[in-house]
Amino acid sequence: MSAGSTDTAVRTGRITRTALYLVLLLFALFYLLPFAIMVINSVKPLTEITGGNMMALPQDWTFDPWVKAWATAQIGVDPTGLKPYFWNSIKMVVPAVAISTILGALNGYVLTKWRFKYDTLIFGFMLFACFIPFQIVLIPMARILGLAGLAGSTPGLVLVHVVYGLGFTTLYFKNYYQVFPTELVRAAQIDGAGFFRIFWRLLLPSSGPIIVVSVIWQFTNIWNDFLFGASFADFDSQPMTVALNNLVQSSTGVKEYNVHFAGAILAALPTLLVYIVAGRYFVRGLMAGSVKG
Amino acid sequence: MSFLTIDNATKSYGSVEVLHRVDIDVQEGEFLVLVGPSGCGKSTLLNMIAGLEDITSGTISIKGKSMNGVHPSNRDIAMVFQSYALYPNMSVAKNITFGLEMHKVPKAERETALRDVAKLLQIEPLLDRKPGQLSGGQRQRVAMGRALVRNPDVFLFDEPLSNLDAKLRVDMRTEIKKLHQKLGTTIVYVTHDQIEAMTLSTRIAVMNGGFIQQLGTPKEIYDTPANLFVATFMGSPSMNLIPVKILEENGGLVAETTNGLGETIKLPFAAPPTGLKDYVGRTITLGLRAEALTDPDGADSKAVNLVTVKNRVIVMEPAGSDTFVMTEFGGQDCNARMRADVQVAPGEDVDFTINMDKVVAFDPETEDRIV
Amino acid sequence: MSFLTIDNATKSYGSVEVLHRVDIDVQEGEFLVLVGPSGCGKSTLLNMIAGLEDITSGTISIKGKSMNGVHPSNRDIAMVFQSYALYPNMSVAKNITFGLEMHKVPKAERETALRDVAKLLQIEPLLDRKPGQLSGGQRQRVAMGRALVRNPDVFLFDEPLSNLDAKLRVDMRTEIKKLHQKLGTTIVYVTHDQIEAMTLSTRIAVMNGGFIQQLGTPKEIYDTPANLFVATFMGSPSMNLIPVKILEENGGLVAETTNGLGETIKLPFAAPPTGLKDYVGRTITLGLRAEALTDPDGADSKAVNLVTVKNRVIVMEPAGSDTFVMTEFGGQDCNARMRADVQVAPGEDVDFTINMDKVVAFDPETEDRIV
Amino acid sequence: MATPAADADFKTKLQTWVPKLVLSPSLALMLVFVYGFILFSVYLSFTDSRILPSYGWVGFENYDKLFRLRHWDIAVNNLIVFAALYIIICSVIGLMLAIFLDQKIRGESVLRPIFLYPMALSFIVTGTAWKWFLDPGIGLEHTMHLWGWESFHFDWIKNRDYAIYTVVLAAVWQSSGFVMAMFLAGLRGIDNEMLKAAQMDGATNFQLYHRIIIPQLRPAFLSAFVILSHLAIKSYDLVVALTGGGPGRATEVPATFMYSYTFTRNQMGIGASSSVIMLMTIVAIMVPYLYSELREKN
Amino acid sequence: GDVEVLHWWTSGGEAAALNVLKQDLEGQGTGWNDMPVAGGGGESAMTVLRARVTSGNPPTAVQMLGFDILDWAKEDALADLNAVAVKEGWDDVIPEALQAFAKHDGQWVSAPVNVHSTNWVWANKSVLDANGIAVPANWEEFEAALETLAAAGVTPVAHGGQAWQDATVFDAVAMSAGGPEFYKAAFIDLDEEALGSDTMVESFRRMEVIRGHVDENFSGRDWNLATAMVINGEAGFQMMGDWAKGEFLNAGKVPGEDFLCFRFPGTEDQVTFNADQFAMFDQGGNVSAEQAALATAILSPSFQSAFNVVKGSVPARTDVSDEAFDACGKQGMKDLAAAAASGNLYGSMAHGHAAPAAVKNAIYDVITAHFNGEYDAATAALELVDAVSIAK
């Protein structure tokens, strides 16, 4: 089949095309608007925000809110800005994404290439885990982390995120490996490669697109998570979202919206970066994997 | 004792038996081809030999040693897959030496082996490329190289040429043939292309529905098919099958049927199979290859018993090297292979010569050949 | 005036011209086959006729009316695609009648048309199935049905048989041929299977790299290829090409070359092409089809000028209906097609008969046939 | 590759248990952290737990209270309205954008990330931006008035009956791009020749999509459905950031309900019973779906 | 050793104030591990606390409010601070009403930091002056003032339509309408009769009056944006706790000159309060030296003064000098001392110092539903009885 090409055989007239571009641009505007509001207000002095039109462009441009959010804003007792929490997040997200992706890949590999009795049932069980509401796991999870000696630590957080991301990563990889030629695995077996060698040398190097999908999904979810980060972290392992929340949600203090927005954009930068850098492969990965056409 | 023995092997998936009590002996240096329609169990059998599928019952042994439960990599076999199954992320060189690396062959030895194989297959300039950058024929050769480099006891090929275009296929077929003649290794080869089966094999196993229908040399299979299935499955175009009535005339046997003009015609046998006598007065199925039904000038000059009858041309297909002409015997469409230069046209009535040396007879009920 | 005229048509994608000034006239009821290697522009040309691709320059007209800028559905053509392109979500019946529905044909009429086509193609029992539940051959017939039901001026076929297995392909080929003879519609048919091209067409256009190499009847293409490309591309096995030196002997022309034993042999021409005189003393390329190189008994008894020479057998491949034997002339591997029963073995020296009526000569520089 | 023969060599035996071994940690994690916790939650829903789990059995009392709460009715109704609209609108917009983007659009590589990026942002602060934008006093309506369109009126976020639709709006903003990507992937997988065939058959562009293409996007629809319902059920941040459940309690959803009863109202028993009801609903919807999907793939 | 302190004081002023405490402790050689979790007026922090306690890893000290302290004490999770209290003489200087939330079974379990009073009204002085409005002394005058402002085209009441803000207003309105006995019967004793009484209906009716004088966009608005409306002269009054003062000060406004603070009309003698306290978590039987040091530091007069000046609240002990406080602060301290002495100091229902969380939220549900027009006053009173009975 001649699929996979980026073009379509559908033909459109000039008027239709103009309308089409118009609609697309309108939607682009719709998607950009809230972000634009954030950006605009992050470069305004606070008085302009509380005193006037929040949708207007700044009369006085200032980058102080950015500096403040990053380095000097009061997050807790110390005016540290978001900076130190950034590293806490990185220390949590990188291993959690890596482990859940690798485990998901291994699970997908086993479930498609080394099938055994009840494997579909097991997969169903894993998939259903995607739907568990996080509110109900908070207390028992805390108990278990405590028993395991992982309470209030980054490894504990990593464990939690790995557990609740596994369902998705397994789903993605399973769908992807389903169409990976089984003959390759057989050829490697004849060549004498074992279970892990086949995975490491054969499947993993060909999994680029689906790794991208899995990493984007996991990175976004873990980076943006607040509930687990707040509940299971200690004073020295609180992630960025908790800090951002502290910056934004102060209850009885003065609200510096411009700093809030700057902080929010700063906190979102890594995920945005991941989307923009890896986004190109995203549709391709979805195409190869999660959506079987 | 034979080299590769498949003894009473069956294979079931769950409650479905897809291979039934298969017995095959392969001698050292033999080129055994497995043919049969899609889904008949060819790949399954090959995978069982390779150790990629378990054997439900029976044994497979190589050099007298049972291979049941032996890991594929310890069986001293190499396999070439239909899709080639080249590792897409490795260079051609890595693809070829991967198996050696897995078997812990030292690097220097691997290099030498690689160079030898690359030279043999003329893929030296391709060694650094990735499989994605190769043409179909080149890929096929790399897949072969990966198998060759291991220098195994047995080669298994699963439809290695079916992805190639017609021209390349013919070339690669010849190369495989040459290679087999040069190396003398034992080969088991799956295909559903009959020409490939005929030209490459020393013996052919025709399979259907998990049963071996006939196991024999290409000539046996082609000229004396064991039953109607083998007769129609092998050969292109397919063997013409004509319902005829056996009569005894002048002490000999004669097959009576009709031509496309509605006339009754009689085809005398020169050397009928002994069993045919029992069918006198009954209707049997006469098998006639297209090349045994031809124009008078195209008939085999060495043939003993040629019968010429008039018949009507239904369709004519010039194919360059030959002309295929369709006509009708006993109410059945029959293909005749005539010379390229023959001058006939649809609707015309022309002479057809039947080479009665080549006809075979089948019992219409059991579908077995009458011997 | 002709029925379908392609006049000076070119096609460029960006700055790359993939079709160069193509001129083809197709008469009403003709069966034109386009052949050529992958990527030579066959599908592109077909799509241009269908209106699925724009024409960069030139015109395409049907019944004298220019079709440039006319929407595909208004050209009164129907197309059968290589992948069949059946709508997977619709039943067979819906697939076939979808086009009529789009053209606002009333329901009753659609039903009648559907029934006629289904009967013609013998797919009546399949009408309620989805394409996913059909075998390859059945799909092919549905795709054909979808085209037939429209009763168009022109049929376009893009490699409609390439997805089928060998046996089915032969059957379907015959059906298409019968259909064409019955309906008499004009057909343009793309394939890269030469047998298909030879047997189906009234004329063949051989393409390469966006150029029409030769346009002629199958017999012209096969027997008198315009150049080396056409000669090697058409026919299976490929035409044997032997470098020979042209000498003048006894007032006639003789081709001198060597056999596989290293001996010099001389092949006299019976009716050499007139142009060949100019090449006396020079080396040319002699083209010899496999069926014109055979065992003495297998030689065409109607041939005028048969030459028999001894040569060594390199490989022999019995193919059931024939035996292919490889030997060497002028340092080149050559395929001979011998009778099925011939008794030869690799390494043996046997007699080969060359049918000099059938040889063609090529200028090795221009690669054109010497006429 | 099932059970090895009794006389199997070491490598063959290894090969049969290694895959299971590799899968088992994940499975064990799931059993404990998902199914164990679900059982725990079911148990809690029958106890008198308030600030912390406690183990006094109270039978169905919590369920009884739960169903008497108007608040819970509102939450459930809101979820039904929200999930239905959210899933439908996201699918429609996602499909439309995917179809539009699939027309060899110049600048696709710029537009695609713009459509996708909201998925990368968390609602902790995007919520504030949305709140402002929707606020008639300072946002869109205000701006329109400043620009001279005095009659422009858009105060849904302040209106008890319409506030839930603003939640839908923001949620659609966040995930429709993701759905677009899924549909785009599906569209790119459709055989080009089929589109050509339909054109030859005379289908207009509308008919082409309506009759040929969209019916073939079924797998993409199903994947989108799973992802979207997962997001709809868990949409806690969104509601909290945008409306805080208000005006009044008009935009409360089960996720906020559960959180509030379990953690801020110290009525863990009722919180647990609400989560059990929610889980049962999810099971009722998802299990048939998963069953059909997994069966199909075999 | 170190203390790990869980709190939700993350805005600039609050955190800076807390930093005083931190430095104080560090001066004594006790490290401060900061664990801030903001959100929902401490709701997020309480969720986190639950997880931390469950995991067996509770923070050393936790900022807490009202009934939460008692609930945790009931779970035996809190450390006994009696030794510190006796040494520092807390019983004498901390008002009774406050002690009710700091002691469990006669044991001190937490150290109060401040007292916020919630029945304040904030007004823009120039707006009132321009419309000839004096500080209203009772509900009728207040209602009249609202009418006047409305007629003048000024938004009479700046309000943020969030459940807790609605309830804050309701606190004051109910106190004003029914007096302290009614307030106590309804919100502290949860007496069904009081909850369904005509006085309650009247309270709801007065809420409707206020509802009639807020702008259209009140719903969902943050309290500080409402404060900004008063600051900018767009609105006349705001009913809000004393933390609102920070916004005025931050905008460079001077108490008494630019803005006015006064008790909600009809509640001049009463103070409804909420108090932030730090509870110490039991870390193995006894109060650790660090916890003792922290508790001592919290209640030291110098910290009480320094902190509360910044925070806008008043000290939890009544013997701190008011020298450092501004006009509003001074008045707050005076009111508190007076109310404490006369038995007019009541925990704020809206801020969880009258009834436990479940009841508080159940009351919220009704107040906010009524304020948003779902019920009329009579129905609201009936619903209130019902909601409280389910939540009890």
Ligand SMILES: Nc1ncnc2c1ncn2[C@@H]1O[C@H](COP(=O)(O)OP(=O)(O)OP(=O)(O)O)[C@@H](O)[C@H]1O
């Ligand atoms: N894992 C399996 N479970 C159940 N049945 C199977 C399985 N694998 C193969 N089969 C069945 O076993 C039969 C033989 O399959 P096999 O692949 O050997 O056919 P084949 O002869 O190689 O066909 P082809 O020419 O199409 O490759 C088929 O009917 C197939 O459906």
Ligand SMILES: Nc1ncnc2c1ncn2[C@@H]1O[C@H](COP(=O)(O)OP(=O)(O)OP(=O)(O)O)[C@@H](O)[C@H]1O
């Ligand atoms: N959209 C396109 N843009 C650029 N080049 C194209 C495009 N479509 C086709 N081509 C090029 O045009 C040439 C002709 O393509 P075409 O599909 O007509 O080949 P073909 O003869 O049908 O080959 P095949 O036998 O493989 O189907 C090829 O070189 C191809 O790469």
Ligand SMILES: [Mg+2]
């Ligand atoms: Mg197979």
Ligand SMILES: [Mg+2]
């Ligand atoms: Mg093509």
